[in-house]
Amino acid sequence: MKKKTVVSASIFSIIIILIFVNLFKDEVWEENATKLKASFHPVSGSAIIDDFATWTPFKWDTLYSFSPYTSKDIIYNTVGYKWDKIDETVSEGMTQIVFVNDGKVVCYLYGHPENNNIGFDFGEYTGNYIKLTNEQKLRFKVTELNNIYYLDYIK
Template sequence: MKRKNKTLFNMLIIIVVVVTILLVINPFKKDVWDINADNFRDSFNIISGTTTIDDLSQWGGFEWDVMYSFRPYVSKEKVYEVVGYKWDNINETVNENMNQIVFIKDGKVVCYIYGYPNNTGLEFNFGEYEGDYIKLSSKNRISFNSTFDDNNNFRYFEYINK
């Protein structure tokens, strides 16, 4: 009987330790850049049709200093180099229709939008890239013409270069 009680007690301790570790580490917790990407996408749900976004920094519910949009096929090493550090296991875009957009606040990534518009719900067109990326500051008014694609269920943004 003592042996059985000791085994149950040891199992209870192991369960408590495992649960505590899971609560502290929380492997299911989303990163801030993923949470903000969801908030950014959702912030446009109030728009039902075509409109002009006068200042992108007013949308999304998070603050940012700089936004980078990387042209398709840019290596992840180049993205890390431009951004200034490795923040996640990112992927390279493998198609012309994919977006890779990074928002930075105080040198840290606060929002990361990657993938096909059908998956992200957003598509950005910045026109022709002169290099590997476009860098825009939230201090400037960043404007877009925006339409909603009912067939594919995503919002399309066309950069207005002033």
């Protein structure tokens, strides 16, 4: 009887530990957002990136940049599924970018450049979003100012 209790308690403890580890583990899109921001640390001043896909520290095939004030429903419908609690941008200077690989979100950037240490400018939007692919060899001018990296899309 005592052995059965010890085994049951051990199994229960392992299950509880696994639950807590998963609760506090960052999702893949959060981990990749952190990696992406860190990938620009070697840049000082300004630089040109000739192929953004080779610069990113994760695999992606499609990038969506959403215009300010785009609703969550439009974002979810455009990307193809609901992957997490997201917020709508509330001002013109905010970033809302989703990287997708094989139909799954692999990176999500949201917020002001000052809070994220990274900001993107894709120019004018004709609609709610811009869709780009890694096959397009995306070019950006990167400017570092006070440890904030501004990426201006070069068409």
